[in-house]
Amino acid sequence: MLLHIPEIFNPSQVETLRNALQSGPWVDGAASAGPLAAEAKHNLQFSTEAEEYPSLAKTIAAALERHPLFLSAALPQFILPFMFNRYTGGGNYGDHIDNAIQTDRNSGQRLRTDISVTVFLSDPESYEGGDLIIEDTYGAHEVKLPAGDAIIYPSSSLHRVEPVTAGERIAAFSWVQSLVPDAWQRSMLFNLDMTLIKLRSQVGNSEEIVALTGHYHNLLRQWSR
Ligand SMILES: O=C(O)CCC(=O)C(=O)O
């Protein structure tokens, strides 16, 4: 399931983030990729050694953790520290699948990447190219979102970022280890949750809705790891 999560940040928050990132230091993105991905990766990353980095990374995770749509769709157990990338002058990231296991540099814990997240921080009118292309069983999806919006997609998907031929594209990206590792089970739980919220707003808390909500929680109990 690909899900667009709107308005993680409002325009003034995005501007504050972009200003904080602007002067860098930016380092070669390939340095932090595995050997295979490094060949495909032609972008820059905000240095994780920079003094401002930890608080910027926390700002992104904290905003997502407050977003009900993200919580319902991702059912996050752990979120790896967000990083920031920048594509300019033809920068791109060729077809790849993200590493299954990544080490959380804060806790040292090895986490499974179930869900990939990109939070777009550049106004889509300010750069050319730079679409995130995600392949799934229904074909290739082109994603280029307003600044402040995010996309989440299964980390098992083949994806790429098209060359940025004018302007620059800045984004925050990370991975989530979900309580429910299976993408299809996660998507069923999300659909059930969204339908229940709509039903509840239409008819209030009927006996049937209470029963269905119970089923939601019992399925989550069955499927969470
Ligand atoms: O820049 C993006 O939207 C995605 C980056 C990406 O695929 C990665 O870092 O693995």
Ligand SMILES: [Fe+2]
């Ligand atoms: Fe990726």
